[in-house]
Amino acid sequence: MKTVINPAKDSWPGLLKRPTQSVEDIEATVMSIFRDVEKRQDDAILDYTQKFDGVRLKDLHLSDKEIETAINDVPEELKAAINHARINIERFHKAQLGSEVELETTEGVYCWQEKRPIEKVGLYIPGGTAPLFSTILMLAIPAQLAGCKEIVLCSPPNAQGKLASEIIYTAQLCGVSMIVKAGGIQAIAGLTFGTASIPKVYKIFGPGNQYVTVAKQLATKFGVAIDMPAGPSELLVVADRSANPSYVAADLLSQAEHGADSQVILVSLDLELLVQVEHEIQEQIKILPRKHLAKVSISNSKMIYLDSQTEALDFINAYAPEHLIIACADPGYFIEGIMNAGSVFVGHLTPESAGDYASGTNHTLPTNGYARNYSGVNCDSFLKTISFQKLTKEGLQNIGNTIELMAEAEGLFAHKNAVSLRLKDLNSDEN
Amino acid sequence: MKTVINPAKDSWPGLLKRPTQSVEDIEATVMSIFRDVEKRQDDAILDYTQKFDGVRLKDLHLSDKEIETAINDVPEELKAAINHARINIERFHKAQLGSEVELETTEGVYCWQEKRPIEKVGLYIPGGTAPLFSTILMLAIPAQLAGCKEIVLCSPPNAQGKLASEIIYTAQLCGVSMIVKAGGIQAIAGLTFGTASIPKVYKIFGPGNQYVTVAKQLATKFGVAIDMPAGPSELLVVADRSANPSYVAADLLSQAEHGADSQVILVSLDLELLVQVEHEIQEQIKILPRKHLAKVSISNSKMIYLDSQTEALDFINAYAPEHLIIACADPGYFIEGIMNAGSVFVGHLTPESAGDYASGTNHTLPTNGYARNYSGVNCDSFLKTISFQKLTKEGLQNIGNTIELMAEAEGLFAHKNAVSLRLKDLNSDEN
Numbered sequence: 001m002k003t004v005i006n007p008a009k010d011s012w013p014g015l016l017k018r019p020t021q022s023v024e025d026i027e028a029t030v031m032s033i034f035r036d037v038e039k040r041q042d043d044a045i046l047d048y049t050q051k052f053d054g055v056r057l058k059d060l061h062l063s064d065k066e067i068e069t070a071i072n073d074v075p076e077e078l079k080a081a082i083n084h085a086r087i088n089i090e091r092f093h094k095a096q097l098g099s100e101v102e103l104e105t106t107e108g109v110y111c112w113q114e115k116r117p118i119e120k121v122g123l124y125i126p127g128g129t130a131p132l133f134s135t136i137l138m139l140a141i142p143a144q145l146a147g148c149k150e151i152v153l154c155s156p157p158n159a160q161g162k163l164a165s166e167i168i169y170t171a172q173l174c175g176v177s178m179i180v181k182a183g184g185i186q187a188i189a190g191l192t193f194g195t196a197s198i199p200k201v202y203k204i205f206g207p208g209n210q211y212v213t214v215a216k217q218l219a220t221k222f223g224v225a226i227d228m229p230a231g232p233s234e235l236l237v238v239a240d241r242s243a244n245p246s247y248v249a250a251d252l253l254s255q256a257e258h259g260a261d262s263q264v265i266l267v268s269l270d271l272e273l274l275v276q277v278e279h280e281i282q283e284q285i286k287i288l289p290r291k292h293l294a295k296v297s298i299s300n301s302k303m304i305y306l307d308s309q310t311e312a313l314d315f316i317n318a319y320a321p322e323h324l325i326i327a328c329a330d331p332g333y334f335i336e337g338i339m340n341a342g343s344v345f346v347g348h349l350t351p352e353s354a355g356d357y358a359s360g361t362n363h364t365l366p367t368n369g370y371a372r373n374y375s376g377v378n379c380d381s382f383l384k385t386i387s388f389q390k391l392t393k394e395g396l397q398n399i400g401n402t403i404e405l406m407a408e409a410e411g412l413f414a415h416k417n418a419v420s421l422r423l424k425d426l427n428s429d430e431n
Numbered sequence: 432m433k434t435v436i437n438p439a440k441d442s443w444p445g446l447l448k449r450p451t452q453s454v455e456d457i458e459a460t461v462m463s464i465f466r467d468v469e470k471r472q473d474d475a476i477l478d479y480t481q482k483f484d485g486v487r488l489k490d491l492h493l494s495d496k497e498i499e500t501a502i503n504d505v506p507e508e509l510k511a512a513i514n515h516a517r518i519n520i521e522r523f524h525k526a527q528l529g530s531e532v533e534l535e536t537t538e539g540v541y542c543w544q545e546k547r548p549i550e551k552v553g554l555y556i557p558g559g560t561a562p563l564f565s566t567i568l569m570l571a572i573p574a575q576l577a578g579c580k581e582i583v584l585c586s587p588p589n590a591q592g593k594l595a596s597e598i599i600y601t602a603q604l605c606g607v608s609m610i611v612k613a614g615g616i617q618a619i620a621g622l623t624f625g626t627a628s629i630p631k632v633y634k635i636f637g638p639g640n641q642y643v644t645v646a647k648q649l650a651t652k653f654g655v656a657i658d659m660p661a662g663p664s665e666l667l668v669v670a671d672r673s674a675n676p677s678y679v680a681a682d683l684l685s686q687a688e689h690g691a692d693s694q695v696i697l698v699s700l701d702l703e704l705l706v707q708v709e710h711e712i713q714e715q716i717k718i719l720p721r722k723h724l725a726k727v728s729i730s731n732s733k734m735i736y737l738d739s740q741t742e743a744l745d746f747i748n749a750y751a752p753e754h755l756i757i758a759c760a761d762p763g764y765f766i767e768g769i770m771n772a773g774s775v776f777v778g779h780l781t782p783e784s785a786g787d788y789a790s791g792t793n794h795t796l797p798t799n800g801y802a803r804n805y806s807g808v809n810c811d812s813f814l815k816t817i818s819f820q821k822l823t824k825e826g827l828q829n830i831g832n833t834i835e836l837m838a839e840a841e842g843l844f845a846h847k848n849a850v851s852l853r854l855k856d857l858n859s860d861e862n
Binding site: 077078080082084085088091092095101102105106111113116117131132133202223225229257258284288289290294339340341343344346348349351352353354355357366368369370371373374376378380383384385386388389391395396401402403405406407409410413414415417419421425426 | 534536544550720817820826830844
């Protein structure tokens, strides 16, 4: 890792920078696949699945047999673990379903807010090097709690035309209403336009490679909402002398193994810790099966010594990390002051993997600095807020004149008239 | 208005369609202005202001004198009205600031959620035919309640280089921290990149013409979030025999006067009402100062008779109106069943103008069917949710094995190791 000691503030922009990603050049490819799926529907999806996933499917759906086999395939021990995680995630997300907001703003003017589910949602679960069934928990559980009617999961089949058993099992467990064997751009296009096999949805969630990311961005041009802009995963650890170098190294590596483009940063308030962590990383990395990925991302990553908590907090807020571990004796200063972060892990016994799997918080989080302006996925991501208002006679009499004056000042006389007509009737009723 | 009696379901897609808007062709213009502002900063903004607003400004900011004059200029009666509206909007939005979510999901596993403000936000207020100062109330009040540190308002100057006094007064009243005399694409570009006169912001809110809309979309490619995709304003009134035709007509016209592209739809459960409303519209439109706009949008609009509440509700949910007025004797069925709408006005005495100005609800709402997947602006629009978790020894011991099993099944051994290392230490401590 690159080590930087007390960097001057004017060098921060360079340190805060994520590895740049150019997406412009794949937009044309993505658009052409969208157009093709819009036109040729399932035929196009089957063709692209053959091309990109290397398998000619007969059916994009799973047979009952496939589902049954998958459920039987998952070891009982893993099922129990998934269920344990499900319970925690369900508890924490259920607690987010707030109560209605209801108020009489002026006598006779009743205003309230209700949350209603987004009726149709699409969940994208990548295939690739590992079956990321944990993301199904993170997306399907809040979708189900929110009350979404159709929860459609898309995931690319392997060369045998199969999905991982863990994916099928977890989807069944969490109320997914349809599983589709399709991935990549073609899956996002299917969810955007709808086909015979894939329902058109209103919002698409979930991680993916750069093709999926660009496809999700393009989907927004066709009226579909998306959870958030996606980028490579990130972790920033802020640590002081109380930190255990071996834990810090393990946490940094757990992020680094995600992919060669993962970002890890250590902000240390202690100089010696830098050396110890570096040493621990070199030791621990040796035995990792995914060390080829971890090595690349570790070599791009930074260890930064800052000699004050204030500077450290400023740096963290300027970076806006997806994951923040506070490995400090007194984490209160950072908890209090953090403005921009996706998910925060407090103390020496709270590794990022706790939140990735089982603490109960969501692991679908804003990357690439988007923690400045986006929340991670939570129950609200699957709901819309609708406002309601009802005026009584007194209510209209109490705010009618205010509306008339403001409408007139904005030059909107029909707005004024809608009130004046009613007020006139009310006043003549009273005489 | 076009009248349709009991349309068959297969003809609904045509009835539900909004007037199509092509934006593709202005993207290149918008991009070139963005690039120019990024490069030439304030100079570019001053040049485009001269070109589009017809005035060469010396300074994009207001002088103290201008602010003072503006505040003195607004009549006391209007000030009182604006303050009355402010109080209601503040009350309703304050009630939205929910309490923290905090939970022990498993013994020793503490999870909580905190909302933190988006630190820098930009509010766009159009100039044009009328000074829409009411939108400042709708954006600045929740921004201030959320705790946003920088609230930057951009609005185009008139040919004399001035902003409307009502805009300046309302901005001062609602805690806007900077007012910038800039509009259109150049203002959005300024908020996106930051210049000497305009701070770079993290999220941009507010309505605008198609240039502003496309500019906001483009801003999202540079890391800025936006409130929602925008389109022309819409109103759907559902009415039964109990409705007052004159009120219904006034409500439809209040929407129609916004612009020639506004959409109004009447869904009536009573045949006679259609005729009566049509007649009232023809009478009331005569005296409107903006009748030239209202006439065009009324002529594009539809009156639809449906003979069952079920069909009517299905139609409304399929249309997903920005504004919905329920002018029915028993509104409960629609309140209960509405899934997709921005803001709902209940009963015969609740005109849309109440919510536009003073009931307390927000008037920045999803148009063009986006009520299916977006909320209107509310306090949450100015906040992000951050998750926190803290595990005690018991907590880690309780969920550690679950994390290990799941990480291993996903092939992420460093994730597992971050837990195993700690568990090993805890277990050896105990022996």
